[in-house]
Amino acid sequence: MERWDRVGRCAGYGAALALSPYLLIKVSWVVGSLLGLAPIGNGFNLAGWVLLNTVTIGMAVIGIILALALVRPWGMRIPGWLVTFCAWTGSGFLVSILPYAVLTTVLDAARGGAANSRGDDSAMPGWEGALIQFSFIGMGLGLALALPAYLRRRWPEAFTARVGDATRATVPWPAGIAAVVGLAWLYWAVGGTLGVAHPAERDTKGYLLTGVGALWALAGAAALWTLARQRRSRVPHHLLQALGWLGSGSLFAWSSWKLPLTLFVALARPTDVTLPENLAVAAVLHLAAIAAGLGMLRSLVGSHPRTPAGTDPTPLRTHEPG
Known part of the structure; x- marks a missing residue:
C-alpha cells in the first residue's frame, strides 16, 4: 500500500471519529428536550427543535458512513453515483469551509478567547461548542485527504489525464x-x-x-x-x-x-x-x-477521459482494496 493511500485511510477513520462527538451531542439535545432535561433553542418550539436536530443527526450518520466507505472494501462496491453525490455534497459543506474556520479561530484568539462567547441567543456550553467545531474541522480535513485517495483507487484515469485529453468539449x-x-x-x-x-x-x-x-x-x-x-x-x-x-x-x-x-x-x-x-x-x-x-x-x-470503445474497463477493479 503506497503512502498516499495509507494517509487517505487514516484520514477516513479520523473523519468518522471526529464527527462522532457532534452526533452524540445532537442525540443528547433531542433526547434531553423531549424529556424536559435540556433547553430548547431560542426561536424554536419543541417540534421544530426536534425536527431540526433530527435532520442534523441524519446528516451526521451519513457523514460517518461516508467516511468509512472511503476506506473500507465495501465502499468500492457502493454505486459510484451515490458515493460521488454524498462525497461531493459533504466536501462542499465541510472542506470548503475550512478557510473560514481557520480565519474565525484566528480572529477569536486575537479578541482574547472570544470563541467561548456564545451570545445571548444560545444556551450551549462552551465545551459543546468546541466539540462541534472540532467535529466539523476534523471531518473536513479527513474528507480532504480520504476522498482523493478513494477516487484515485476507484477511477485512476482521472488522475493520470492531462488537460486537453478529453474527447469532447463540455459546455461551460x-x-x-x-x-x-x-x-x-x-x-x-x-x-x-x-x-x-x-x-x-x-x-x-x-x-x-x-x-x-x-x-x-x-x-x-x-x-x-x-x-x-x-x-x-x-x-x-x-x-x-x-x-x-x-x-x-x-x-x-x-x-x-x-x-x-x-x-x-x-x-x-x-x-x-x-x-x-x-x-x-x-x-x-x-x-x-x-x-x-x-x-x-x-x-x-x-471531463473524465473516456474508456476507448472495445476496451474492457474491469481492470480498474484491481485497485479495490482487500
Whole structure:
C-alpha cells in the first residue's frame, strides 16, 4: 500500500471519529428536550427543535458512513453515483469551509478567547461548542485527504489525464453562472450594499463567510472554464478537478441549506430572525448557485477521459482494496 493511500485511510477513520462527538451531542439535545432535561433553542418550539436536530443527526450518520466507505472494501462496491453525490455534497459543506474556520479561530484568539462567547441567543456550553467545531474541522480535513485517495483507487484515469485529453468539449454555461454568483457575493463581502436590505445585521464573520463562498465559486468557475477549453495547460488535471469539485460542491451544498432558510424567513416573517440581504435577491442567487453547482458537477463528470470503445474497463477493479 503506497503512502498516499495509507494517509487517505487514516484520514477516513479520523473523519468518522471526529464527527462522532457532534452526533452524540445532537442525540443528547433531542433526547434531553423531549424529556424536559435540556433547553430548547431560542426561536424554536419543541417540534421544530426536534425536527431540526433530527435532520442534523441524519446528516451526521451519513457523514460517518461516508467516511468509512472511503476506506473500507465495501465502499468500492457502493454505486459510484451515490458515493460521488454524498462525497461531493459533504466536501462542499465541510472542506470548503475550512478557510473560514481557520480565519474565525484566528480572529477569536486575537479578541482574547472570544470563541467561548456564545451570545445571548444560545444556551450551549462552551465545551459543546468546541466539540462541534472540532467535529466539523476534523471531518473536513479527513474528507480532504480520504476522498482523493478513494477516487484515485476507484477511477485512476482521472488522475493520470492531462488537460486537453478529453474527447469532447463540455459546455461551460455553469461556469458563467457560478462566476456571476461569485462576483455578487464578493461584492457583498467587500462591503457592497446593493441588494442588502439590513446592512446593520452584517458582522465580520458574515463578511468572511460570504467572501469564502465567493472565492470557491470563482475558483470552481475558473477551473471548469479551463477544463472546457480543451487545450493543454500547465495546471495539473487533478488540481483543476479538485477546484471544480470543491467549488461546485460549495455552491450546491450551502445554497441548498440557505435557500430554505431564506424562503422560511420571507414567508413566515419571524420577529427574531433578520437576514441582511434582500430576501428576493438572496433567493435568486441561491437558486442560481444550486443550478450552477449541479451543472458544474455534470460537466466535471463529463471531463473524465473516456474508456476507448472495445476496451474492457474491469481492470480498474484491481485497485479495490482487500
